[in-house]
Structures are given as C-alpha cells and as structure tokens.
Amino acid sequence: MGYNIAIDGPAGAGKSTVAKKIAEKKQFIYVDTGAMYRAMALYFLKNGIRGEEEEKISATCKDADITIRYVDGEQVVFLNGENVNGMIRTQEVGNMASVTSPNPDVRKKLVELQQQLAKNADVVMDGRDIGTCVLPDADVKVYLTAGSGVRAKRRYEELLAKGMECDLEQIEKEIIERDERDMNREISPLRQADDAVLVDSSGMTIEEVVEKIIGLCDETC
Numbered sequence: 001m002g003y004n005i006a007i008d009g010p011a012g013a014g015k016s017t018v019a020k021k022i023a024e025k026k027q028f029i030y031v032d033t034g035a036m037y038r039a040m041a042l043y044f045l046k047n048g049i050r051g052e053e054e055e056k057i058s059a060t061c062k063d064a065d066i067t068i069r070y071v072d073g074e075q076v077v078f079l080n081g082e083n084v085n086g087m088i089r090t091q092e093v094g095n096m097a098s099v100t101s102p103n104p105d106v107r108k109k110l111v112e113l114q115q116q117l118a119k120n121a122d123v124v125m126d127g128r129d130i131g132t133c134v135l136p137d138a139d140v141k142v143y144l145t146a147g148s149g150v151r152a153k154r155r156y157e158e159l160l161a162k163g164m165e166c167d168l169e170q171i172e173k174e175i176i177e178r179d180e181r182d183m184n185r186e187i188s189p190l191r192q193a194d195d196a197v198l199v200d201s202s203g204m205t206i207e208e209v210v211e212k213i214i215g216l217c218d219e220t221c
C-alpha cells in the first residue's frame with residue numbers, strides 16, 4: 001500500500017495548485033481526478049451530447065478510453081489516445097464535467113481508474129469524493145475550501161493569465177451553481193469526510209496551505 005493524501009473541496013479552493021506542490025516536495029504522484037471528469041465531458045461535447053441525456057451519457061462513456069501518463073512529472077490525460085490537456089481547462093468543459101459527473105456509469109469507470117493509480121504508489125489525489133469514496137482509508141484527508149468571492153477571483157486570474165477572456169461576475173455565478181450541483185447530487189456528493197481536516201484557504205497563501213498539509217502528514221508518519 002502506498003501513502004495516500006486525499007484533498008477534496010469546491011471549485012477554485014486551490015486544490016490542484018496545493019496538491020501539485022505537495023507532490024513535488026514529497027516526491028509523490030499527483031492525481032488530478034477533475035481532469036478525468038473533464039476529459040469525459042469533452043468527449044460528450046465532441047459527440048454533441050447534452051447534459052440531460054442520461055442514457056446517452058451512460059452508453060457513450062463506455063467508448064471513452066481515458067488514461068493517465070506522467071511526462072516530466074506532469075499528469076497528461078489521454079482521451080482515446082489523444083493528449084487533451086490543452087482542451088479541458090475551459091469553463092464550458094468544467095461546467096459540463098459538473099453536469100455529467102453525477103452519472104453512475106461515469107463515476108464507476110473513473111473511480112476504478114483512480115483507485116488503481118493509488119494502489120501501489122504514494123499519491124496526493126484531489127477531487128470531490130476522494131476522502132469519502134475513492135480512498136476512504138487515506139492516511140491524510142483534507143477538506144480545502146474558501147469563500148466563493150475569493151475562489152472566483154482566483155479562477156478569473158488563472159484564466160486571464162492563460163490569455164482567456166472572462167468575466168468575474170459570471171465566473172462567481174458559475175462557481176456557486178457548480179458547488180450547488182456537486183454538493184447536492186445523489187451519488188458521492190461533495191462533503192467533508194468525518195475524519196478530514198477542514199482548511200479554509202481564504203486568508204492563507206499557497207505556501208501556508210502546503211505547510212499545513214505537510215504538517216498533517218508528519219503527524220501521521
């Protein structure tokens with residue numbers, strides 16, 4: 001068994017930034033599960049499937065071969081053999097991932113892949129249901145959150161830095177809608193696991209959050 005760190009929380013809480021840094025410092029593998037739901041969502045969009053077409057989603061997800069490889073320490077997601085890292089970071093794909101991820105067939109397929117990745121390796125994995133469902137026995141569980149205004153501002157700056165056009169108010173509206181959906185779905189809703197440590201990053205720097213989580217690891221080693 002590897003050493004497993006699970007980080008869950010709402011959109012824009014800083015999960016991936018923090019998880020990547022922890023992985024670097026501890027020489028762990030970083031598993032970004034949101035990227036897998038995003039790759040799946042991209043496949044539905046490419047096939048002209050709409051979010052409400054449950055049966056088509058269940059049937060079509062079986063044809064989506066999603067694999068993960070690591071190139072220079074970076075997670076690269078392949079969708080039917082194609083590197084889709086450059087296509088999955090848009091608001092459109094993120095919203096579609098939130099709409100289609102409640103589907104049980106989508107979840108079953110991706111959770112299996114995630115558990116496989118964590119089986120024999122030291123991993124830091126982030127998502128919505130890692131501490132509650134994917135890795136219930138993780139060594140360290142963190143629920144990372146921040147106020148919706150702070151999270152929207154971070155997403156906005158991230159998209160701007162990539163040269164994407166965006167609107168702060170629209171982003172905050174979408175973040176709130178996304179949280180609503182992710183927290184209120186029937187299967188594996190986003191919630192803090194009973195044994196997870198709550199970290200509110202609103203007034204913290206990235207480094208402070210990283211140090212806090214590494215401190216939690218040191219306590220359990």
Ligand code: DC
Nearest residue numbers: 033034035037097098101127128129
């Ligand atoms: O973390 P992210 O923004 O890349 O995730 C995109 C969507 O994927 C998110 O709104 C809900 C879904 N998701 C999920 O249901 N379970 C996970 N473990 C990770 C993401």
